[in-house]
Amino acid sequence: MTRKQARRRKQKPQKKIRMPSLPFKGISILLVALAVITLSYHFSAEMLDRPITSITIDGPFQRVTALQIEEAISDELGTGFFSANLKVIRQQIMALAWIDQAKVARRWPGTLTISVTEQIPAAIWGDRGLLNTRGDLFVTDARHVPAELPKLRGPKGQSATVAQRYLDIRDRLLPTGLDVREVVLDARGAWDLTLGNGIDVRLGRREIDERARLFLDVAASIVS
Secondary structure, three states, X not given: OHHHHHHHXXXXXXXXXXXXXXXXXXXXXXXXXXXXXXXXXXXXXXXXXXXXXXXXXXXXXXXXXXHHHHHHOHHHHOOEOOOOOHHHHHHHHHOOOOEEEEEEEEEOOOEEEEEEEEXXXXXXXXXXXXXXXXXXEEEOOOOOOOOOOOEEEOOOOXXXXXXXXXXXXXXXXXXXXXXXXXXXXXXXXXXXXXXXXXXXXXXXXXXXXXXXXXXXXXXXXXXX
């Protein structure tokens, strides 16, 4: 009996593994709080998202009317004050032919404010196209083409290239008192200019930049 008791004394007591207790009460309170916050947010958003009651549109309105702008965004006007997508509204306004820039903002409690800037035609492209001051083709078939604008011509898809050439030469000619009335890029890649005094300048197909610089640096002062 004595030996058995001694052996029992030598054995180490086994440790009990306890599973961590989960704070179910705390989690439940947190979930309830999140649910209340979410419901309160949606309820508040619905209460604040009142209908759009008025629109204010500011702009020069020489080529585009306020009615055209309102018709372009009519699909978005049926949404609420906060749910109206201002980005989509701006894109719809910008899609109008003569609109250059547009800003759209909300004004509490139910007004959309719209400010637009119209395109400024700087040159004629082809027969009835119009280019703005940046050389962008914004109208391909204008009903009214201002006769005083310079004329640019070239292959399809080359309007930006011809416009850039025109702008570069025009800016360098301004100090001399000359202007450019026509710039033509033909199908073979040859460039021709017509100045305001009626003189034609043929730059040809090769070394265009060098020839243009030569003309601008030397010939322009003689012609003027």
